[in-house]
Amino acid sequence: MFNFVLRRIAVAIPTLLILVSISFFLMFSAPGGPFTSERPIPQAVMENIEAKYNLDKPVYQQLGIYIWNIVTDFDFGPSFRYQDRTVLDLIESGFPVTLTYGFWAFVFAVTIGVGLGVIAALKHNTAADYTAVSVAIVGQVLPNFVMAPILVLIFVLWLGWLPGGGWQGGQIEYIILPAIALGTSFLASIARITRSSMLEVLNSNYIRTARAKGLPFRYIVWRHALKPAMLPVVSYLGPAFVGMITGSVIIDSYFTTGGIGVHFINGALNRDYAVIMGFTILLGTLTIVFNMLVDILYAWIDPKIRY
Amino acid sequence: MLTHKKTNVEELAENLGNQTPVGRSLWRDAMHRFSRNKAAMAGLVVMLLIVLFAAIGPFVAAWHYSDIDWGLMGNAASAGQPSIENGHYFGVDDLGRDLFARTVQGSQISLLVGTIGALIAVVIGTLYGATAGYFGGRIDSIMMRTVDILMSIPYMLFLILLLVMFGRSILLIFIGIGAISWLEMARIVRGQTLSIKNKEYIEAAVASGVRPFKIVLRHVVPNLLGVVIVYATLLVPQMILTESFISFLGLGVQEPQTSWGALINDGAGTMRYGTLWQLMFPLGFFIATLLSFFFVGDGLRDALDPKDR
Numbered sequence: 001m002f003n004f005v006l007r008r009i010a011v012a013i014p015t016l017l018i019l020v021s022i023s024f025f026l027m028f029s030a031p032g033g034p035f036t037s038e039r040p041i042p043q044a045v046m047e048n049i050e051a052k053y054n055l056d057k058p059v060y061q062q063l064g065i066y067i068w069n070i071v072t073d074f075d076f077g078p079s080f081r082y083q084d085r086t087v088l089d090l091i092e093s094g095f096p097v098t099l100t101y102g103f104w105a106f107v108f109a110v111t112i113g114v115g116l117g118v119i120a121a122l123k124h125n126t127a128a129d130y131t132a133v134s135v136a137i138v139g140q141v142l143p144n145f146v147m148a149p150i151l152v153l154i155f156v157l158w159l160g161w162l163p164g165g166g167w168q169g170g171q172i173e174y175i176i177l178p179a180i181a182l183g184t185s186f187l188a189s190i191a192r193i194t195r196s197s198m199l200e201v202l203n204s205n206y207i208r209t210a211r212a213k214g215l216p217f218r219y220i221v222w223r224h225a226l227k228p229a230m231l232p233v234v235s236y237l238g239p240a241f242v243g244m245i246t247g248s249v250i251i252d253s254y255f256t257t258g259g260i261g262v263h264f265i266n267g268a269l270n271r272d273y274a275v276i277m278g279f280t281i282l283l284g285t286l287t288i289v290f291n292m293l294v295d296i297l298y299a300w301i302d303p304k305i306r307y
Numbered sequence: 308m309l310t311h312k313k314t315n316v317e318e319l320a321e322n323l324g325n326q327t328p329v330g331r332s333l334w335r336d337a338m339h340r341f342s343r344n345k346a347a348m349a350g351l352v353v354m355l356l357i358v359l360f361a362a363i364g365p366f367v368a369a370w371h372y373s374d375i376d377w378g379l380m381g382n383a384a385s386a387g388q389p390s391i392e393n394g395h396y397f398g399v400d401d402l403g404r405d406l407f408a409r410t411v412q413g414s415q416i417s418l419l420v421g422t423i424g425a426l427i428a429v430v431i432g433t434l435y436g437a438t439a440g441y442f443g444g445r446i447d448s449i450m451m452r453t454v455d456i457l458m459s460i461p462y463m464l465f466l467i468l469l470l471v472m473f474g475r476s477i478l479l480i481f482i483g484i485g486a487i488s489w490l491e492m493a494r495i496v497r498g499q500t501l502s503i504k505n506k507e508y509i510e511a512a513v514a515s516g517v518r519p520f521k522i523v524l525r526h527v528v529p530n531l532l533g534v535v536i537v538y539a540t541l542l543v544p545q546m547i548l549t550e551s552f553i554s555f556l557g558l559g560v561q562e563p564q565t566s567w568g569a570l571i572n573d574g575a576g577t578m579r580y581g582t583l584w585q586l587m588f589p590l591g592f593f594i595a596t597l598l599s600f601f602f603v604g605d606g607l608r609d610a611l612d613p614k615d616r
Contacts, residue, residue, distance in 0.1 A: 011452075011455075011456075014456070015456045015459055015460070018456060018460075019460055022460075022465070023465070023468060026468055026469065026472055027472065029472075137598070137601065138598075140597070140601060141544075141593075141594050141597035141598050141601070142594075143548055143551075143552065145551065145552060145555040145568065145571065145572070146571065146590065146593065146594070148575070149571065149574070149575035149578065149586060149590075150590075152575075152578075153578055153583075153586070157578070157579060238459075242461050245461055246461055246463040246464060246552075249463075249467075249556065250552070250555065250556065253556065254575070264464075264467075265556055267471075268467050268468075268470075268471045268556075268558060269557070269558075271471055273471075273472070276467070276468055276471060277468075279464070280461075280464045280465065280468055283461055283464055284460055284461055284464065287459065287460070287461045288459050288460075291459050
């Protein structure tokens with residue numbers, strides 16, 4: 001197990017480096033530099049500025065300096081557009097928000113998704129099963145950018161129950177809609193995956209044995225069926241996390257929650273390279289780390305995985 | 308056949324030559340299974356209708372998608388609702404542009420993105436996966452490790468990064484979507500190839516001295532087609548989703564061109580003024596298309612892969 005964890009970390013590090021390098025070279029090859037402006041700066045001054053920001057050095061050295069600053073100081077450099085705000089400031093202000101509703105979206109998707117899937121499998125080919133399957137199918141075509149307007153239309157414009165945006169320090173009514181909008185499509189996928197894997201497990205021999213020796217059915221479900229049935233769900237958590245990270249861009253800009261997504265999209269629309277790069281690297285790192293954790297969790301749950 | 312009643316042997320021998328055996332190919336079988344699947348057939352019909360809508364819509368529309376109806380500009384909420392008389396079958400948007408024509412145009416772009424993305428995935432993913440699976444060993448592990456690494460990168464962010472750095476263009480979206488769509492396909496194809504390569508006909512090909520690449524192209528790939536078709540069908544909605552996501556953020560297609568994502572974004576922005584048709588028409592087409600593709604994909608999977616469930 002220890003070796004497996006080590007090996008998994010050993011794979012994650014080159015992935016991270018590739019991620020950082022790709023985004024850095026993309027930025028490097030983009031037309032125009034941070035100091036390009038309509039009024040040309042005198043050549044000598046330009047050279048001084050470039051020397052100050054290490055822009056005169058070869059690319060690989062710039063990349064090295066960039067990575068070094070991130071690793072040692074968590075410094076992604078200053079924003080190209082916002083005065084006296086660094087990329088780190090933007091991360092610090094937005095991250096708690098995104099994390100909060102992201103967490104609730106995750107909880108929403110996993111609990112209800114798994115619940116629906118298990119019920120559907122236990123009551124295979126009944127009305128409950130069909131309901132769950134319909135939810136799963138419909139949810140699949142309701143990604144966050146479709147759910148968000150629909151939810152706002154129903155709960156804000158028609159019913160007037162909830163606020164249509166804002167954050168207000170994370171009060172519960174401001175979290176509900178973003179969390180549901182973000183979580184729905186993942187709920188659907190989780191329900192579908194749980195259902196099919198639970199059905200498969202329930203048809204397996206050892207469950208039949210457990211039933212034959214007269215164990216109570218609830219006990220069989222809880223003790224013997226649930227854990228192996230959860231394996232595909234666990235392996236789906238990685239992609240789901242990536243989806244939620246990218247989905248937060250939509251949620252933040254639609255609900256004006258002020259999370260990191262809105263900085264990312266503003267950075268994108270303003271061509272603020274430092275900001276988008278910083279966020280790409282940060283979110284990418286999060287993704288890679290999370291995927292690694294999921295893999296380790298998977299290996300821990302599933303004894304069949306060889307390390 | 309051999310246990311058949313002992314009829315006239317001569318007659319039998321005579322007929323043997325000119326009787327063509329009436330058999331059903333596996334594809335025929337699959338078609339039959341598919342056509343009995345009601346959900347899949349309904350999905351297919353809806354899909355064809357939407358393709359038809361995108362194809363002949365421009366000839367039906369009374370307005371061009373970028374033309375502004377000056378009389379309705381700015382008062383879409385009071386006068387721009389869907390009506391047959393003034394030719395705005397789906398109403399107009401905020402700028403007074405005909406929503407029917409725009410929905411048609413959006414459908415064309417979205418369907419195109421979906422199809423081309425899936426096509427790229429099929430070509431690259433199949434060849435890549437089949438090569439990795441067939442050759443195995445070190446080549447396989449290097450190729451699949453690369454796929455693993457590429458898959459763990461949040462590609463949507465990269466796509467946005469690309470669009471920002473090199474300017475928004477539909478071509479870049481095609482390239483970006485195509486570049487990531489083949490990964491999953493490569494994995495699935497590799498898995499299938501691993502089981503195909505131990506089949507007797509591959510052994511026969513190897514024994515008769517066919518070169519490895521030719522084996523992959525001539526004997527492995529054709530036998531993968533079932534799986535590839537199923538996943539290609541399921542990939543199309545994924546690609547449409549990706550493109551709509553980007554367009555919803557305003558980073559995709561550029562005005563006056565549009566796509567479902569961009570239209571949904573416009574509609575979502577203006578719905579509080581009561582112009583619900585601006586949201587509902589694009590949303591309806593979007594959802595109907597995705598659902599139809601999912602149903603068809605599921606139906607194809609059931610038809611082509613009957614051992615599953």
